[in-house]
Amino acid sequence: MWNKDRNIQADCIKVLYEVGYIEPRLIADYVEDFVKCLKSRNNRLVWGGMTALAEVAKANPDAVFKHLDEIKKAKETSSVITVDNAISTLAWTAAANKKYNEAIFPYLLKHLSGCRPKEVPQHSEKTLPAVNTSNKTDFIKVLEKRMEDLSGGGLARVKKVIKQAANR
Numbered sequence: 363m364w365n366k367d368r369n370i371q372a373d374c375i376k377v378l379y380e381v382g383y384i385e386p387r388l389i390a391d392y393v394e395d396f397v398k399c400l401k402s403r404n405n406r407l408v409w410g411g412m413t414a415l416a417e418v419a420k421a422n423p424d425a426v427f428k429h430l431d432e433i434k435k436a437k438e439t440s441s442v443i444t445v446d447n448a449i450s451t452l453a454w455t456a457a458a459n460k461k462y463n464e465a466i467f468p469y470l471l472k473h474l475s476g477c478r479p480k481e482v483p484q485h486s487e488k489t490l491p492a493v494n495t496s497n498k499t500d501f502i503k504v505l506e507k508r509m510e511d512l513s514g515g516g517l518a519r520v521k522k523v524i525k526q527a528a529n530r
Contacts, residue, residue, distance in 0.1 A: 363395060368404055375399065375410030382417030389414055390422035397429045400436040409443040412436060416450035423458035426451060427465075434469065445481075449473065449488040456492035467497050474504050479511035483519035490523060498527045 363374040378396075382389040389396075396418065399411025415433065419426045426433070430452075437448035449470065456466035470489050477485055486505055493501050505524050512520060 363399065363407065368406070371404060372406045372410070375407055375414065379410055379414040379417060382414050386417040386419075386421035390418050390425070393418055393422065393425040393429065397432050400432055400440075405441055405444075408436060408440050409447060412440075412444045412447040412451060416447045416454060419451050419454035419458075423455045423462060426455045427458075427462050430455075430465065446484065446488065449485050453489045453492040457494075463492060463494065463497065467492055471500060471504050474501075474508065479508070480516065482508045482512060483516040483523075486520055486523045490526060493527045493530055495530055498530050501527050 363371055363378075365371055365374070378389050378392065393415070396411040396414045399407040399414075402408055402411070412433070415426055415429075433448055433451055437445050437452075440448075452466050452470055456463045456470065470492060474482065474485055474489065482505070486508075489501070502524050505520050505527075509517060509520055
């Protein structure tokens with residue numbers, strides 16, 4: 363990933379996150395490298411690193427949680443793909459335990475409250491792993507308010523997420 367050739371960098375990060383899709387534990391020891399990617403000037407490395415972190419969060423949420431600030435900063439300053447994967451990273455980390463959920467879930471709700479309407483369906487789906495019995499009411503309230511901005515397929519997707527959340 364640290365080769366000077368951007369094509370090689372792109373190939374490396376893609377192989378790593380593709381491996382993570384199949385088995386997150388195989389890339390779980392590389393959190394520091396993926397966080398380093400978030401600071402790269404190569405946008406492909408930034409969103410690839412966040413994609414990998416989203417998978418690592420399923421296997422090693424403790425290591426990901428240590429980099430909460432860097433993840434949030436990358437989410438706030440990077441591409442749409444990075445934002446999408448940051449939501450997954452944060453949700454899977456928040457799903458790990460009560461402490462992480464209490465630290466992350468309000469941030470996810472704030473994001474859902476203010477993101478563009480076209481992002482609400484996908485980001486609510488990506489947030490779902492972090493929804494539990496203690497926070498589902500707040501999650502559903504945010505989504506119900508956002509439904510005013512939605513129609514068609516997006517509205518149907520959010521209704522489905524609300525139904526899934528209600529059953530937790």
